[in-house]
Amino acid sequence: MKKTTQILHPNYQPPAGYAAVQAGVFKASTIIFPDTSSMRARYGDELGQQYTYGTKGTPTTFVLEEQLCALEGGRYCCLVPSGLAAIALVNLALLKAGDEVLIPNNAYGPGITLAQSELTHFGISYQLYDALNPSCLAAKINAKTKLVWLEAPGSVTMEFPELIELVRVCKSRSVLTALDNTWGAGLAFKPFELDQEKKGDGIGGVDITVHALTKYPSGGADVLMGSVITRDDGLHALIKRCHMRLGYSVGLNDVESILRSMHSLPLRYAAHDKTARALALWCQSQSQVLQVLHPAIAGSPGHAHWQSLCTTANVNGNGYAAGLFSIIFDKRFTHHQVDAFCDALQLFKLGYSWGGPISLVMPYNLRSMREGQWPEHLKEGHLVRFSIGLEDVQDLQLDLDQAFRQTLAI
Numbered sequence: 585m586k587k588t589t590q591i592l593h594p595n596y597q598p599p600a601g602y603a604a605v606q607a608g609v610f611k612a613s614t615i616i617f618p619d620t621s622s623m624r625a626r627y628g629d630e631l632g633q634q635y636t637y638g639t640k641g642t643p644t645t646f647v648l649e650e651q652l653c654a655l656e657g658g659r660y661c662c663l664v665p666s667g668l669a670a671i672a673l674v675n676l677a678l679l680k681a682g683d684e685v686l687i688p689n690n691a692y693g694p695g696i697t698l699a700q701s702e703l704t705h706f707g708i709s710y711q712l713y714d715a716l717n718p719s720c721l722a723a724k725i726n727a728k729t730k731l732v733w734l735e736a737p738g739s740v741t742m743e744f745p746e747l748i749e750l751v752r753v754c755k756s757r758s759v760l761t762a763l764d765n766t767w768g769a770g771l772a773f774k775p776f777e778l779d780q781e782k783k784g785d786g787i788g789g790v791d792i793t794v795h796a797l798t799k800y801p802s803g804g805a806d807v808l809m810g811s812v813i814t815r816d817d818g819l820h821a822l823i824k825r826c827h828m829r830l831g832y833s834v835g836l837n838d839v840e841s842i843l844r845s846m847h848s849l850p851l852r853y854a855a856h857d858k859t860a861r862a863l864a865l866w867c868q869s870q871s872q873v874l875q876v877l878h879p880a881i882a883g884s885p886g887h888a889h890w891q892s893l894c895t896t897a898n899v900n901g902n903g904y905a906a907g908l909f910s911i912i913f914d915k916r917f918t919h920h921q922v923d924a925f926c927d928a929l930q931l932f933k934l935g936y937s938w939g940g941p942i943s944l945v946m947p948y949n950l951r952s953m954r955e956g957q958w959p960e961h962l963k964e965g966h967l968v969r970f971s972i973g974l975e976d977v978q979d980l981q982l983d984l985d986q987a988f989r990q991t992l993a994i
């Protein structure tokens with residue numbers, strides 16, 4: 585069964601005679617045990633699906649976890665209060681003082697900040713590696729390295745890495761891999777079976793994935809949530825126990841919101857993708873734009889890697905690519921002009937995040953995000969990122985066009 589069908593048919597058992605389409609929203613902190621012996625038996629099932637207390641889960645959270653596992657090709661899922669909490673949970677579950685974690689230099693920024701602050705305070709060191717260069721990763725792995733983070737594509741600069749090669753490097757050194765798969769949303773490629781379509785050499789895939797459900801699974805720009813998914817019993821035990829100890833439980837009203845959005849996730853993702861590709865191509869034809877950064881657009885860094893991974897897992901022949909891209913404006917414009925461009929947009933709103941119904945724009949100071957260096961593989965200029973919503977493509981293009989002409993006339 586295709587996973588787009590599978591998420592519509594979770595293994596949920598409704599109360600007798602009440603077979604509604606949507607799973608019931610069950611809320612609890614306290615769960616009442618019939619007697620002391622069953623109470624003790626259920627606590628023995630720490631990692632199973634027996635109910636003990638609200639932090640472990642309810643029938644409703646179990647449905648969402650099952651849907652997310654079906655999408656991702658995973659077996660176990662922990663829900664956490666945000667995408668960043670998912671990153672934190674993996675780090676805290678797997679690392680201890682004296683260990684080292686490696687993070688791509690184009691990773692989601694707050695994940696790097698977490699390593700620089702709390703992880704460092706706990707005696708866990710980190711190094712950044714060049715995500716476009718598997719031999720750079722290989723050179724940084726040492727006896728202390730216990731975890732390597734991966735992200736596809738990179739945050740803001742959108743470079744698609746050679747994931748299979750990065751995973752191969754980690755496996756050959758017996759280091760665990762965790763992928764931030766927010767962009768792929770479980771649709772663009774199969775993180776646990778990276779080499780499946782390529783008559784693989786048994787590399788398999790990553791060990792763990794995290795998602796910001798805040799983005800496409802929510803789709804509403806109104807809920808924060810994250811997930812951690814794995815296929816491995818031992819890893820799940822480590823992560824689930826840490827999850828319970830940290831008290832990272834989620835609110836059931838939020839779970840209900842995500843459950844309502846899950847059904848339309850593949851359709852929304854494809855719509856965001858289609859509009860974003862059309863607008864990215866249009867931007868590429870504008871003389872003010874030096875470079876378009878979108879993994880599915882030829883000439884974008886890592887495009888060939890996107891093509892080899894994401895057009896094999898596709899359903900419509902074009903592959904999947906989310907609704908996110910950045911552009912680099914020519915250096916001859918000033919920062920003020922680029923800010924004025926962002927301010928002149930009417931439909932695009934100035935705001936963080938992505939995956940919601942409304943298109944967003946955000947200028948980034950890329951040099952300061954890369955320790956004062958402009959990345960060598962990118963043309964030097966001013967970077968602006970767009971998150972494409974569900975508006976009509978023509979209206980968005982007209983909005984971009986009027987802002988270009990008003991503020992960046994040549």
Ligand SMILES: *Cc1c(COP(=O)(O)O)cnc(C)c1O
Nearest residue numbers: 666667668692766796798808809
């Ligand atoms: C947004 C985002 C996160 C963090 O998610 P929050 O729910 O906002 O904490 C993590 N990783 C990536 C790639 C993201 O885009």
